[in-house]
Each structure stands twice: as structure tokens, then as C-alpha cells.
Amino acid sequence: LAKTTQPISMDSYEGQEVNITCSHNNIATNDYITWYQQFPSQGPRFIIQGYKTKVTNEVASLFIPADRKSSTLSLPRVSLSDTAVYYCLVGQKGGATNKLIFGTGTLLAVQP
């Protein structure tokens, strides 16, 4: 399973766009990139998943360059409620077990 590296923490203010970058230099051809959000004392929540280029949903965008060795989660106009830990995970789609190995995550602190 490809190892991921993210900043330990980031600070932002309400209304700003936040970009969290994740490095995954050893990503395999069949690997997808998935981001989860976790609030304190709650289970992680799926945010977005992608394989290449750009993926957008109602809460975030995911940018993946051509070499796929990194990815950037973009949160538009964050609010205080976006304060959470964001995890970047890399793994194959399908497969018998499809384990998710969590890295350290990025603690995003949004201030008023």
C-alpha cells in the first residue's frame, strides 16, 4: 500500500479556500486516491475519491496531476464547521480485502 505524506496541520479563516496537498510517490497504477474527514470522537466521513485529473462534488474538489504522485484536496469557502482532521489514503479499487491504512492526517483549524 502506497504511503502518504500530508502536512500535520493547517490554519485558515472562514470564507477562504483551503488546499491540502498529499504526497504519494509510490502510488501504483491501480491505486485510487480517497480523502476522509474526521471530527473529534466520530468516525471518518468520505469526502471525495479520484484516479486522475480533477474530480468535483458538492463539498470539495480533488486535483491529481498527470504523474499522480501527489493530490490536492480543495475546500472552497471554509467555515468553522470544517475544522477537522483530513486524511488522504491511497489504495486499489476492488480486491478481496481493500484495507485502508490511515496516515497522520492534516488537522485543519478554521478561525473566524
Add this chain to the structure above:
Amino acid sequence: GAVVSQHPSWVICKSGTSVKIECRSLDFQATTMFWYRQFPKQSLMLMATSNEGSKATYEQGVEKDKFLINHASLTLSTLTVTSAHPEDSSFYICSARREGSYSEQFFGPGTRLTVL
């Protein structure tokens, strides 16, 4: 859709007792469920993979005799912490992979275990 529940949400027990935590997929069938443990200010650590109808697969360093996992149906997996000690106090989280789906896992709300 794709809701996973855990019961109890929190439990306090005395050292030496056993505690069972349930993980249920409420609106889908899950052939595979996963159990994680999370200590304060740390990331989730995968403990084991639970497969319906077969033995669980434990990660390296996780004692299978201490953390008993049973996946008796397509909607229920249980984790029993046997002879719990204060160092087992943690946040236990399960996730479920929907049968027929790919990589997305749905996580439960977690169970806070405190061993006195």
C-alpha cells in the same frame, strides 16, 4: 443510505472484564468489515479485517486472543475485548465495505472504551 452503527457508543468497565462492541450495516450488506483503534490525537490504526463466515485477519501486533472478532452475518460484526486493561482504553471504530462495491468504506460513529 450506507449507514453503519455501533453499539454501545461508550462503555466504562472494570479491569479484567470483557466488553463486546457491535458494528452493524443498517441498509446494506457488508461481506467485509474492518476494526480500527484510535488513541487521543493519533490516527486510526487498523486492527483486523472481518469477513462474513470466516476467521478475521489481524494486523501485525494485534493479539487475536485478546480482540475476538465475529462476523456472523452480512450486517453484523462484533469485537470483544477480553480481560480488558486500562491500556485498552481507546476509541474503537468499525467500517463496512458494501457488497459489490469497490473502495469506499462507510464508518461507524465509534465506541469509546474506558477501562478503570
